Amino acid sequence: MAERGENGRKNDPQQTKEDILLVATEEFSTHGLAGARVDSIAEKTRTSKRMIYYYFGSKEGLYLAVLEQSYRKIRSLESDLHLSNLEPEAALRTLISTTFDHDEANPDFVRLVSIENIHHAAHMLRSEAIRDLNVSIIETIAGILERGFDQGVFRRKADPIDIHMMISAFCFFRVSNRYTFGTIFRRNLSEGETIERHRGMIADAVVSYLKS
Numbered sequence: 001m002a003e004r005g006e007n008g009r010k011n012d013p014q015q016t017k018e019d020i021l022l023v024a025t026e027e028f029s030t031h032g033l034a035g036a037r038v039d040s041i042a043e044k045t046r047t048s049k050r051m052i053y054y055y056f057g058s059k060e061g062l063y064l065a066v067l068e069q070s071y072r073k074i075r076s077l078e079s080d081l082h083l084s085n086l087e088p089e090a091a092l093r094t095l096i097s098t099t100f101d102h103d104e105a106n107p108d109f110v111r112l113v114s115i116e117n118i119h120h121a122a123h124m125l126r127s128e129a130i131r132d133l134n135v136s137i138i139e140t141i142a143g144i145l146e147r148g149f150d151q152g153v154f155r156r157k158a159d160p161i162d163i164h165m166m167i168s169a170f171c172f173f174r175v176s177n178r179y180t181f182g183t184i185f186r187r188n189l190s191e192g193e194t195i196e197r198h199r200g201m202i203a204d205a206v207v208s209y210l211k212s
Helices: 013-036 040-046 049-054 059-079 088-105 109-118 128-150 160-176 178-185 194-211
Strands: none
Touching: 013 040, 013 049, 013 059, 013 109, 040 049, 040 059, 049 059, 059 088, 059 109, 059 128, 059 160, 088 109, 088 128, 088 160, 088 194, 109 160, 128 160, 160 178
16 A cells, blocks of 8 residues: 655655655766755655655665666666677677667766765775676676687687776766866767767777787
8 A cells, every 4th residue: 555645645665765766866966975965855756854764764875775776777777688699799799889878878877986986985885785786797798708709709818897897988988078078179979970989989999909
């Protein structure tokens, strides 16, 4: 049975939590942990601070839940690709394109990760969920690399974490630094032609590295 909230409307607890996480993602990615206001999140979700603290424990608990959900979203997206059914190079290019498009479409994720780096990953260190979630992408890349090497498609035995970092670095940077980079070089990184060129560039770079 749905609960009746303090504002008098009936609430689905799971939906309420999802609504809070959605608004909190925007609040934290825009204002950071220190600048984000729980009052603002409560107002926009038609809940209360008390309800938010009931679900998430504290402002820091809500922030950590937002981080966990953000990583869960991209890892779930990757798992839906069924990369083991593709040839190694096609699998790798598909993974790179998906990472690229995810970061382009989710600048809030990029900002959240940047904010957590400012905090030296202090909150992420408390999350076993984030560590567990990110095991899957390394296992996925390791499987692609192993198949590619065994088939002679890739000539280099590469560390899957290195390859993950290589992919993440390019996809992440062009979103995190789009304003400063774009201002300095007078280039719109969100322009369609630039996006297409960059998506192909990072895939070619990683594949060329593995084939060398």
